[in-house]
Amino acid sequence: MLENTCVIGAAGKMGSGISWLVLKEIAATKDAILTLCDPNQKALIALRSYLEQQLRKHATENIGAVRASSKWVSNSDVIDNFVAEGLSKIWLTRHVDDCASCKVVFEAALEDVDFKVGLYSKLRGLCGSDAVFFTNTSSIPIHVIEERAQLTGRIMGFHFYNPPAVQKLVELIPTQKTRPDVSELATRIGKQMGKVLVTSKDVAGFIGNGHFIRDGLFALSLIKELGLDFVSSIYTINRISQDFMLRPMGIFQLIDYVGLDVFACIVKIMREAHSTEKFDDSLIQQLLTQGVRGGQGSGGVQKDGFFQYASGEIAAVWDSKRYVPLSEGSWRSHCDESLGQLPQGYQPWKKWLKSSNREEGLRQYFKALFAAESKGAKLAKSYLMRSKDIAAKLVHDGVGTKEDVNQVLQSGFFHLYGPQNSYY
Amino acid sequence: MTFRKRVFVAAGYNTTYFGPGRKEFNPKAPMPQLEDYLKETAKGTSAHCKNTDFDEGVISNFMAERFINQGNLPGFLPFMMPSLLHKPCTRVEGACGSGGLGLASGLRSVLSGLASNVFVCGFEIQNTMKALMGADVLAGAAYYKGMRKDGHAFFFPGVFSDRAKAYQDKYGKDLARDGMAHWYENAILHARHYPKAQEYTNSTPDLLSLGKTAPNSEAFVPHLNLFDCSKVSDGASSLVMASEDGLMRLGIDPKNAIEIVACAQAEGDITQHPSDLTVLSQTQAAAKAAYKQSGLKPSDIAVLEVHDCFSITGLLSLEALGFAEAGQASKLVASGETRANGTIPTNLSGGLCGFGHPTGATGVRQMVDLLEQLTHKAENQAKLKSPYGMMISMGGNDKTVTCLIVKAPHA
Numbered sequence: 001m002l003e004n005t006c007v008i009g010a011a012g013k014m015g016s017g018i019s020w021l022v023l024k025e026i027a028a029t030k031d032a033i034l035t036l037c038d039p040n041q042k043a044l045i046a047l048r049s050y051l052e053q054q055l056r057k058h059a060t061e062n063i064g065a066v067r068a069s070s071k072w073v074s075n076s077d078v079i080d081n082f083v084a085e086g087l088s089k090i091w092l093t094r095h096v097d098d099c100a101s102c103k104v105v106f107e108a109a110l111e112d113v114d115f116k117v118g119l120y121s122k123l124r125g126l127c128g129s130d131a132v133f134f135t136n137t138s139s140i141p142i143h144v145i146e147e148r149a150q151l152t153g154r155i156m157g158f159h160f161y162n163p164p165a166v167q168k169l170v171e172l173i174p175t176q177k178t179r180p181d182v183s184e185l186a187t188r189i190g191k192q193m194g195k196v197l198v199t200s201k202d203v204a205g206f207i208g209n210g211h212f213i214r215d216g217l218f219a220l221s222l223i224k225e226l227g228l229d230f231v232s233s234i235y236t237i238n239r240i241s242q243d244f245m246l247r248p249m250g251i252f253q254l255i256d257y258v259g260l261d262v263f264a265c266i267v268k269i270m271r272e273a274h275s276t277e278k279f280d281d282s283l284i285q286q287l288l289t290q291g292v293r294g295g296q297g298s299g300g301v302q303k304d305g306f307f308q309y310a311s312g313e314i315a316a317v318w319d320s321k322r323y324v325p326l327s328e329g330s331w332r333s334h335c336d337e338s339l340g341q342l343p344q345g346y347q348p349w350k351k352w353l354k355s356s357n358r359e360e361g362l363r364q365y366f367k368a369l370f371a372a373e374s375k376g377a378k379l380a381k382s383y384l385m386r387s388k389d390i391a392a393k394l395v396h397d398g399v400g401t402k403e404d405v406n407q408v409l410q411s412g413f414f415h416l417y418g419p420q421n422s423y424y
Numbered sequence: 425m426t427f428r429k430r431v432f433v434a435a436g437y438n439t440t441y442f443g444p445g446r447k448e449f450n451p452k453a454p455m456p457q458l459e460d461y462l463k464e465t466a467k468g469t470s471a472h473c474k475n476t477d478f479d480e481g482v483i484s485n486f487m488a489e490r491f492i493n494q495g496n497l498p499g500f501l502p503f504m505m506p507s508l509l510h511k512p513c514t515r516v517e518g519a520c521g522s523g524g525l526g527l528a529s530g531l532r533s534v535l536s537g538l539a540s541n542v543f544v545c546g547f548e549i550q551n552t553m554k555a556l557m558g559a560d561v562l563a564g565a566a567y568y569k570g571m572r573k574d575g576h577a578f579f580f581p582g583v584f585s586d587r588a589k590a591y592q593d594k595y596g597k598d599l600a601r602d603g604m605a606h607w608y609e610n611a612i613l614h615a616r617h618y619p620k621a622q623e624y625t626n627s628t629p630d631l632l633s634l635g636k637t638a639p640n641s642e643a644f645v646p647h648l649n650l651f652d653c654s655k656v657s658d659g660a661s662s663l664v665m666a667s668e669d670g671l672m673r674l675g676i677d678p679k680n681a682i683e684i685v686a687c688a689q690a691e692g693d694i695t696q697h698p699s700d701l702t703v704l705s706q707t708q709a710a711a712k713a714a715y716k717q718s719g720l721k722p723s724d725i726a727v728l729e730v731h732d733c734f735s736i737t738g739l740l741s742l743e744a745l746g747f748a749e750a751g752q753a754s755k756l757v758a759s760g761e762t763r764a765n766g767t768i769p770t771n772l773s774g775g776l777c778g779f780g781h782p783t784g785a786t787g788v789r790q791m792v793d794l795l796e797q798l799t800h801k802a803e804n805q806a807k808l809k810s811p812y813g814m815m816i817s818m819g820g821n822d823k824t825v826t827c828l829i830v831k832a833p834h835a
Contacts, residue, residue: 060556063556063577064576064577064642067577073568073572073573074560074563074572075556075559075560075577076557076560
């Protein structure tokens with residue numbers, strides 16, 4: 001299946017994870033070759049080092065299985081040999097031409113339609129007619145690339161979640177013309193990688209970003225509605241979405257995680273595709289001109305965006321000119337007082353993960369939330385219902401089933417509950 | 425059989441046995457080094473002596489060559505005890521049974537008349553590598569060429585997992601698991617009395633439940649859990665072995681010494697697998713010889729040190745030494761009879777599972793513990809029904825075994 005594969009954009013954040021996932025599958029396969037293509041030479045060298053570490057970690061964690069198929073005796077020789085064999089499978093290159101002989105192409109390059117069309121057009125000319133293409137785009141409708149690059153039936157979306165090596169969820173996005181064997185191959189590869197596969201209709205944003213972007217834009221629209229200063233608004237809405245709505249992180253922290261530029265890029269793609277819908281990200285654009293970008297640094301370090309971070313924790317909020325520390329003055333305590341107490345049954349997201357009676361616990365919590373009269377509870381209710389509406393729209397538009405939408409948000413975004421639920 | 429002269433053990437000292445489990449253990453931080461352990465234990469033994477004019481030195485160690493790239497270990501004896509400069513110094517090795525061999529070697533020197541006193545020590549430094557790599561080094565205690573390839577990644581846990589399975593199949597799974605869980609519980613409860621024990625700060629409230637954790641063959645070995653296993657440890661122990669004359673020369677009061685009344689060794693063929701996994705045949709043979717030498721029987725023994733590299737080994741040792749009938753060790757341990765106030769107090773500082781197991785040191789540590797028990801200086805003091813103590817030092821899968829019986833002073 002993956003004996004002759006290439007990853008384009010291999011040294012990027014997503015590409016390196018995809019490269020590892022493929023290498024893991026072929027590390028012990030005789031005569032397999034994995035071509036890793038990226039224009040950044042320095043990053044390619046770092047990629048090799050990353051893959052070497054991952055091979056060693058994998059062999060150590062799976063020492064029993066690796067020993068069983070190794071001719072070597074000592075653990076250190078078994079592991080060293082596994083690493084050497086794995087590394088011998090990779091070919092690092094800056095040139096797309098070196099992907100010519102590949103049968104399976106994973107692409108995780110620039111999230112830009114014209115760029116991708118140019119790339120795939122080139123690949124169509126280079127690769128054999130039996131080559132298939134899997135793009136990691138998180139928002140560009142696949143059929144647009146398919147049509148413009150003339151890859152009818154041979155390309156589909158294979159959208160990994162960040163980070164690919166850890167995240168179980170993959171959205172598969174066939175076009176209306178995707179060949180059944182290509183779709184089948186994608187499913188087999190995804191299952192072999194141990195992924196949770198959800199099929200999305202080929203609509204800009206698919207399921208994941210279809211919900212996330214609309215969710216984020218709703219949060220942005222609340223800023224004006226709250227009538228607070230900018231810092232207090234950001235803090236308040238983030239708290240609502242994290243604490244009151246029991247999410248792993250608040251919405252603005254999530255946008256920081258993804259990166260404001262990436263968010264804006266996806267908004268642009270979705271705006272172009274959904275012309276009757278309003279996608280107002282003017283605030284994001286404003287922040288970008290102020291140099292506020294968010295995103296991840298090397299080693300997964302969170303960069304400052306809406307928030308400033310210290311050791312991964314929120315330390316301050318952006319105020320168009322500076323970051324205002326949470327500890328400065330009394331604005332934070334005013335916001336917290338204004339929101340009121342968390343409803344009965346609240347516990348932080350992490351604790352819910354270990355809860356043995358989660359379903360009943362959530363039922364009771366949301367019952368209390370919807371009965372509460374505090375400002376925090378009311379805002380959370382409004383946000384939850386909006387989230388539910390977004391999900392309903394995705395289902396109505398055939399982007400995914402109710403179960404698929406819930407699955408994406410629970411597996412991909414680590415929500416405790418899907419938006420289409422019986423809790424509220 | 426009595427020895428041609430009386431030989432005593434005195435001046436025992438154990439360093440802290442250090443490694444995972446100790447509060448201060450951090451694999452990324454600097455750790456005490458070989459020299460630190462050797463100096464400390466030598467100082468500890470010396471403190472019991474009015475002078476330290478030793479005739480001979482013995483150092484027990486398993487695999488310093490691989491763990492710390494250090495050979496020629498006799499050279500460390502004059503480093504530890506300056507009086508050993510220009511004196512006979514010997515290193516002995518028998519895997520985890522090195523300590524017992526060290527004791528036997530010291531005894532022979534005194535009995536032969538070549539020495540009136542011998543400084544005997546043992547050490548191991550193992551935390552220089554991750555457990556998975558250390559497993560290959562420790563696998564050298566078995567027939568590496570013939571057995572390593574097919575062995576479990578962690579090797580010796582796999583070896584004794586097989587013994588646990590055989591015991592379960594023969595006597596019942598629940599009975600075996602119950603015995604092993606109680607063994608673990610006792611090891612920690614005993615270790616809590618000893619600040620130098622590796623498990624000293626283990627404050628787990630329900631040790632028995634932890635000991636009953638179902639083995640997970642995907643994560644570890646099929647029939648043992650992590651709590652069934654002794655620790656990876658760094659540490660050293662030392663003592664004096666001497667004739668009456670030798671004790672006097674060192675200025676050691678005989679009432680602070682115990683007498684060796686039996687020393688028996690039994691060796692198995694390392695290239696062969698045990699014929700019966702539910703029996704420690706070499707341990708049984710060594711014990712039989714020791715009982716014969718001393719004219720004693722199991723009911724004469726007041727306090728016991730066995731080599732519980734794994735909880736199952738502890739159970740099998742009790743049976744091999746005659747303290748329980750075959751298949752009955754679990755019940756004996758579960759009944760509390762191996763606790764300090766039981767009929768056969770065993771491993772009262774925690775044994776290998778609780779105190780720790782720096783492989784070359786353990787046999788010496790066991791004798792130090794018996795010395796403390798029989799001179800009533802132990803922190804977890806047993807109620808002694810007789811003046812006799814017994815220890816088993818074992819190397820490999822019941823291959824290199826030394827059994828010693830000792831007697832309290834003025835008995």
